[in-house]
Amino acid sequence: MSSPQVKVKVRLLGVFRGFSGKSRVILKLKKPTVGSAVQGLAKLLPAESRRLLIDPELDDPRPNALILLNGREISALNGLETLVSDCDEITLIPVSHGG
Secondary structure, eight states: OOOOOEEEEEEEOTHHHHHHTOSEEEEEESSOBHHHHHHHHHHTSOHHHHHHHSBTTTTBSTTTEEEEETTEEGGGTTGGGOBOOTTOEEEEEEOOOOO
């Protein structure tokens, strides 16, 4: 028996909105975690844009994005393994790096 899919909203801000051309995306997830939502979003993007979202060396979005689940930063929850439910909202805020 397969588990039901969870539907979440992903809100994109800053450069993430710019390279995706959208401010919101709805994703259906088989694995209901924040990490699977980010990976699902990355699969929808061109390769160049994917690198802006997910650090290619670490295979992790956290160096490039502040990730919120329903307004709470995921590091205060269970990180990328934080479980999501139907109608939850994940917000991706770009982190700017400077030198």
